Amino acid sequence: MGLLLAPAAIAQETARLDIGASSLISEKKGWWGRPSLELTLTLSQAVPYRAVIVGDPPRLIVDLKDTDFDELKPSQLFGHDSVPGIRWGDFRQNWSRIVLELPGPYDITSAGQRTLPPQATIRVALDPVDEEDFAPLPSATAALRNLPEPAVLPVPATPPEGLTVMLDPGHGGIDPGAIADGENEAELVLKFAKELKASLEAKGITIGMTRDSDVFVGLEARMTAAREAQADLFLSLHADALPTGQAAGATIYVWTPRADNRAAQQLATRHDRSDLLSGVDLKGKDDQLASVMMDFARTDTQPRSENFASFLTSRLALHGIGLHDRPVQGAAFSVLKSPDIPSVLLELGFITDPHDRANLISPEWRKRMVAVVTEAILGWAQDERARTAHLRQ
Ligand SMILES: [Zn+2]
Incomplete structure (x- = not known):
């Protein structure tokens, strides 16, 4: 995501709508029915x-990075009256x-950006669909395009309050x-989590742990613990067996909805609904609507x-920690499903890989890894805070 806090990046030019x-x-x-629409x-x-x-x-939502609408009004857009309303x-x-x-109900049939330097044209085409075919859950992630890597920013000494x-x-x-x-994952990741907790607390960050001893905790209880603590970030720590054919090294997973509507609906059904999405009461809503609202929240959370994940990757790379070839991957790990809490799963390494295992049991390596994750959290939090401050203006 765009971290335009670095001085060089602030000077970057803003796009203007023609x-x-x-x-x-x-x-x-x-002769009848709703028209097809094309937004250019x-x-x-x-x-x-x-x-x-x-x-x-x-609704169709189009998010544009670094774009200034100046004093332009939606009513100036040719064809603005072909829909009930436009805001920007x-x-x-x-x-x-x-x-x-x-x-x-509509569906996006195509979306693309064509450049004819210096100009660029974004075109989104929509076709009407029947109510029963309306699928307003096409995963916000899948729709993310061309998001740049974060700039390497100086890490603040203290976290936001x-x-x-x-x-x-x-x-x-x-x-x-x-x-x-002779090593087991549960024990290794707990040891790492305790060391990370101490490092983060030393920076003034409040830390919760889904477990701090060798006990079993269900996946949903882990998400609930995060919600009850009003956590700003959920970080799951693992060191699994290396899947066949996969390279070793640290790997970061984020939730991939992959239009996993059924999973979202199951989640909505199984949970006490007020537990799922703070601030929005989903009690009494039907499952379809609950999952739509969850997805809407996720368009911000994802x-x-x-x-x-980008902060973590760039910090790991910067400090020379061995990364998987594809360091950030999507997965439908249920523990990452919270619609309103940014959630990431970090495989510190793979316990079945001799090199990774040696790292995991080395106090020196863990110390480096703890420092890297601490830096990533501080940097990310600073960036989050900058966005929130901007929203309040
Ligand atoms: Zn695991």
Whole structure:
């Protein structure tokens, strides 16, 4: 995500909307029914963007990075009256958001950005769909485009006030996790979590642990613990057996919804609903709506999880900790499913790999790793705080 705190990055140019060359075209394909829609945005330069459909009521959301609408009004857009409403404005730091209220359920049929330097054109095409085919859960992640790596920023000495992190050492009790050469995962990750806790607390960060001894804790109890602590970040720690054919090294996982609607619905069904999404009462809503609202919350949470994953990767690389070839991967680990708490799973290494195992049991290596994760959390928190401050302006 865009971390435009570095002085060099602040000087970066902002894209401007060329409203005369932008439009919303509607085209009726039959005698009745709703028209197809095509939104064209011409910008002074290419920008990262994402497009996503959300429900209740049906809307198209287009987020544009580093884009300034100046004093432009949606009513100046050619074809603005072909939908019930259009709004736009600053969304969060360095991101602007366009919201198109749709005249019914629609689907994105294509979205793309074409550059003709210096200009760029983003086109999002929508077709009407029947109510029963309306799927407003196309994972915000899948819609993320061209997000740049974070800049390497100076790490602040102190964290923003009131920062709470929930550490989640995996497994425990009846579930020892992966076992190799007399070592077990549950014990190793607990030892690491305790060392990390001490390091973070020394920086003034409030730390919760889903377990601090060798006990079994269910996956959902881990998420609930994070919510009860009002954690700003959930960090799950593992050191699993190396899957066949996979390279060793530290690996970071973020939730991949991959249109996993059923999983979201199961989660919504199984939980006490007020437990799932703080601030929004889902009691009495049907499952479909609950999962839509969860996904809507996740459109904000997912980029924040990915942002932390980027911070972690760049810090690991910077400090020469061995990384997997694809250091950030998506996975449907249920423990990462919290819709409203940025959640990341860190495989410190693989216990079945002799080199990784030697690292994991080495106090010196763990000390380095603890320092790296501490730095990543401080850097990420600073970036989060900058965004929030901007939102309050
Ligand atoms: Zn594990």
